[in-house]
Amino acid sequence: MWQWLFKLSSPKWFYTISGQLMPWLAALTTLLLGIGLVWGLAFTPPDYQMGENYRIAYIHVPAASIAMGCYYMMACMAAAFLIWRIKMADMVAKACAPVGMTFTALALFTGSVWGIPTWGTWWIWDARLTSTLIMLFLFIGVMALRSAYDSEAAGSKACAVLSLVGVVNVPIIKYSVEWWNTLHQGASSLSLSNTSANPPEIWLPAFFVGFGLLGFYLIAIILRTRNEILIRERRTDWVVDILNTNKGFS
Amino acid sequence: MSIIKATLRRELLIAFRSPGEIINPLMFFVIAVSLFPLGVGADQAFLSEIAPGVIWVTALLAVMLSMDSLFRADYEDGSLEQLLLSPQPLYFIVLAKVSSHWLVSGLPLVILAPIFASMLALPDAGIIPLTVSLLIGTPILTMLGAIGMALTVGLSKSGLLLAVLILPLYIPVLVFGTGVVNSALNSLGIAGLMALLGAMLVLALCLAPLAIIAALRISVSL
Numbered sequence: 001m002w003q004w005l006f007k008l009s010s011p012k013w014f015y016t017i018s019g020q021l022m023p024w025l026a027a028l029t030t031l032l033l034g035i036g037l038v039w040g041l042a043f044t045p046p047d048y049q050m051g052e053n054y055r056i057a058y059i060h061v062p063a064a065s066i067a068m069g070c071y072y073m074m075a076c077m078a079a080a081f082l083i084w085r086i087k088m089a090d091m092v093a094k095a096c097a098p099v100g101m102t103f104t105a106l107a108l109f110t111g112s113v114w115g116i117p118t119w120g121t122w123w124i125w126d127a128r129l130t131s132t133l134i135m136l137f138l139f140i141g142v143m144a145l146r147s148a149y150d151s152e153a154a155g156s157k158a159c160a161v162l163s164l165v166g167v168v169n170v171p172i173i174k175y176s177v178e179w180w181n182t183l184h185q186g187a188s189s190l191s192l193s194n195t196s197a198n199p200p201e202i203w204l205p206a207f208f209v210g211f212g213l214l215g216f217y218l219i220a221i222i223l224r225t226r227n228e229i230l231i232r233e234r235r236t237d238w239v240v241d242i243l244n245t246n247k248g249f250s
Numbered sequence: 251m252s253i254i255k256a257t258l259r260r261e262l263l264i265a266f267r268s269p270g271e272i273i274n275p276l277m278f279f280v281i282a283v284s285l286f287p288l289g290v291g292a293d294q295a296f297l298s299e300i301a302p303g304v305i306w307v308t309a310l311l312a313v314m315l316s317m318d319s320l321f322r323a324d325y326e327d328g329s330l331e332q333l334l335l336s337p338q339p340l341y342f343i344v345l346a347k348v349s350s351h352w353l354v355s356g357l358p359l360v361i362l363a364p365i366f367a368s369m370l371a372l373p374d375a376g377i378i379p380l381t382v383s384l385l386i387g388t389p390i391l392t393m394l395g396a397i398g399m400a401l402t403v404g405l406s407k408s409g410l411l412l413a414v415l416i417l418p419l420y421i422p423v424l425v426f427g428t429g430v431v432n433s434a435l436n437s438l439g440i441a442g443l444m445a446l447l448g449a450m451l452v453l454a455l456c457l458a459p460l461a462i463i464a465a466l467r468i469s470v471s472l
Contacts, residue, residue, distance in 0.1 A: 134421060157464075158468050166418075168457065169422070173418070173419075173422055175422075176421065176425040
């Protein structure tokens with residue numbers, strides 16, 4: 001296990017292993033997303049209060065969880081990069097920021113679309129909405145900092161420091177926003193993730209879509225990381241070989 | 251401990267020799283607060299309602315805008331490198347440097363805030379809680395701002411980037427700071443919130459210098 005992880009920290013190994021995994025991951029993701037989306041969006045019974053509208057939660061809930069997980073993943077990679085100087089960790093962290101930002105934006109967008117008919121407004125300053133919006137700002141901040149640096153190495157380290165400062169703050173921000181929200185307007189009982197009351201035909205598709213989106217997330221991260229490897233290692237022999245033979249995933 | 255004293259002395263001397271650096275953030279605070287009644291109308295009841303938020307947000311922006319003078323001059327004339335190379339404990343040097351910056355940029359805001367809160371018709375019950383919350387809260391803002399400034403001091407255009415990096419991190423301080431004032435106005439207890447602000451200050455004093463040092467090392471190596 002450790003040896004395998006250790007090998008993954010070499011760009012060449014990461015590139016090779018991820019290339020071998022990719023077709024399987026892509027097939028599994030397509031299968032899960034296909035089953036989950038068709039089942040969830042077309043065949044589950046409509047909710048007796050929200051009607052057809054609740055189906056957007058099948059996308060919204062996993063997108064929001066993945067977005068939050070992505071921030072922690074970015075911070076872990078940043079720590080690995082700062083402590084052990086693993087270049088691969090920084091490449092993954094670099095891939096995390098735009099992907100995490102997109103998932104956060106997706107969660108906010110689907111939440112707003114769901115909110116218009118359900119809450120009667122597309123935006124309220126609810127604790128979850130607000131802390132998700134702040135997380136979007138944090139992702140944007142990391143991307144802005146990286147693009148401001150001309151030197152790749154310095155930008156990587158600066159982003160790693162910022163990600164770690166951010167991850168210390170994320171729980172404080174979340175807690176403070178929840179506290180602020182209860183002071184100003186009372187806790188919202190409209191929770192999207194309250195699935196304990198639902199039968200399996202409601203939550204099983206969510207399970208499929210959730211793992212499908214997770215697969216999609218991993219594919220996005222891996223593709224971006226592979227591109228980054230090719231760019232940063234473009235002067236090494238093995239990358240030149242790949243570019244010359246141009247074999248795609250191999 | 252003598253290194254703390256020496257750093258404080260040096261920083262305060264530099265600050266008092268160029269008073270513009272002290273006065274500008276203060277003027278920003280004064281002018282920006284004065285803009286609000288002009289923008290939203292002079293209705294006393296409404297002003298008193300938004301006063302805690304206006305004072306806190308404006309103080310927060312003033313602290314952020316004052317950050318530029320913290321490392322910029324030292325970075326440009328090379329004394330920052332000398333500081334990082336010095337055999338003295340860097341943690342205390344950075345702590346003293348940031349503290350002295352707060353003394354000349356944050357503390358005057360705290361002293362001026364009651365006057366302007368009063369001008370915004372904040373009820374008397376809120377004045378002391380506002381001042382104390384600013385007294386505990388602005389050092390946190392300075393510590394967090396110093397992290398952002400240390401990360402961006404080596405970049406040529408860093409003004410707006412600093413805002414993008416730092417403002418999201420300021421949110422908890424703003425929430426608890428205005429929370430203290432609003433609780434006091436509603437005759438609720440404020441000890442718990444003050445304690446939370448104090449805990450955040452202790453956390454910032456302990457951890458922020460480490461992040462600042464790491465960030466300064468990156469900026470100097472550019």
